[in-house]
Amino acid sequence: MKAMVLEKQNDIMESPLQREDLAMPVPGEREIRIKVHCCALCRTDLHVIEGDLPSKKRRLIPGHQVVGHVEALGPHVHRFPLGARVGIAWLRRTCGVCPSCEMGRENLCDSPEFTGYHAHGGFAEYACVHEDYAYAIPAVFDDAEAAPLLCAGIIGFRALKRAELPPGGRLGIFGFGSSAHIVAQLALYRGAEFLVMTRDVGHQKLARQLGARWVGGLQDAFPEKVDSAIIFAPSGALVPRALEVLKKGGTLALAGIHMSDIPALNYERHLFYEKSVHSVTANTRDDGVELLKVAAAIPLRPQVHLYPLEEANRALQDLKADRIQGTGCLQIADQP
Ligand SMILES: [Zn+2]
Numbered sequence: 001m002k003a004m005v006l007e008k009q010n011d012i013m014e015s016p017l018q019r020e021d022l023a024m025p026v027p028g029e030r031e032i033r034i035k036v037h038c039c040a041l042c043r044t045d046l047h048v049i050e051g052d053l054p055s056k057k058r059r060l061i062p063g064h065q066v067v068g069h070v071e072a073l074g075p076h077v078h079r080f081p082l083g084a085r086v087g088i089a090w091l092r093r094t095c096g097v098c099p100s101c102e103m104g105r106e107n108l109c110d111s112p113e114f115t116g117y118h119a120h121g122g123f124a125e126y127a128c129v130h131e132d133y134a135y136a137i138p139a140v141f142d143d144a145e146a147a148p149l150l151c152a153g154i155i156g157f158r159a160l161k162r163a164e165l166p167p168g169g170r171l172g173i174f175g176f177g178s179s180a181h182i183v184a185q186l187a188l189y190r191g192a193e194f195l196v197m198t199r200d201v202g203h204q205k206l207a208r209q210l211g212a213r214w215v216g217g218l219q220d221a222f223p224e225k226v227d228s229a230i231i232f233a234p235s236g237a238l239v240p241r242a243l244e245v246l247k248k249g250g251t252l253a254l255a256g257i258h259m260s261d262i263p264a265l266n267y268e269r270h271l272f273y274e275k276s277v278h279s280v281t282a283n284t285r286d287d288g289v290e291l292l293k294v295a296a297a298i299p300l301r302p303q304v305h306l307y308p309l310e311e312a313n314r315a316l317q318d319l320k321a322d323r324i325q326g327t328g329c330l331q332i333a334d335q336p
């Protein structure tokens with residue numbers, strides 16, 4: 001099968017992904033093999049490829065927002081029939097026995113595995129996953145719309161929960177990439193308003209199109225306080241700025257898996273009046289199921305920009321340079 005393989009972590013501008021022909025993966029016990037139609041791109045792919053996150057697997061196929069159909073079954077599979085359309089997300093395996101797993105907080109598992117990081121992901125024609133960690137894809141979405149929901153959507157959904165946005169509340173969004181443009185639609189659906197700060201002019205335009213109450217750049221000041229805020233950009237320098245625009249009792253959620261250092265905070269300006277900061281760590285499978293359900297009810301429409309598999313390096317370069325409005329997505333095969 002064709003795949004884009006990371007031999008060694010490196011700057012994406014060096015095009016570190018190489019096109020290779022590999023043997024088809026063989027589905028193990030309770031695993032399904034998926035013929036990949038689409039795999040969306042995520043900033044975490046950049047962190048894995050460029051080495052912001054330590055390497056876990058040599059000669060890795062990245063990609064963790066995979067949509068395709070079940071094409072082969074390993075032993076003892078019973079959840080999905082051949083031909084079912086399914087998704088593979090970042091959370092790939094949890095231990096089931098650590099204190100976090102026992103409390104139902106599997107996103108905090110002591111020994112989790114992630115797709116396109118500990119194991120091969122979806123920048124390839126085929127990918128395998130344990131059936132318990134695959135998601136049924138609602139029919140209302142085409143492949144390219146469904147793919148961004150599997151990380152940008154799920155993590156955005158969890159970030160929105162962690163931001164504790166009150167009904168009809170006002171949400172500040174810092175950075176307006178793939179996940180943020182989905183969160184904006186979720187917030188509107190809940191009757192909330194959103195304000196966006198992002199440096200990129202294209203992202204500012206998309207925020208306006210989606211109905212932002214206010215859009216500004218890094219040099220601008222928020223015109224009003226917000227109940228909740230989410231930082232999507234991997235920049236710790238935004239943390240004090242976001243805390244300053246929170247109302248009393250407000251909550252800031254940090255949605256990224258990686259963030260640069262946070263500057264010193266001033267207690268009175270940034271944290272007093274019971275302001276809270278919540279990080280967001282992966283997701284539970286329940287988050288994924290809930291997100292797909294609400295996304296189908298809206299229905300949520302991610303804005304997707306397609307690239308062929310062979311152009312994964314260029315697509316990720318575009319992601320890094322903020323040249324993609326919405327979500328970048330590799331189109332690997334047509335839906336049968
Ligand atoms: Zn665990």
Ligand SMILES: [Zn+2]
Pocket residue numbers: 042043044045064090151152
């Ligand atoms: Zn992701």
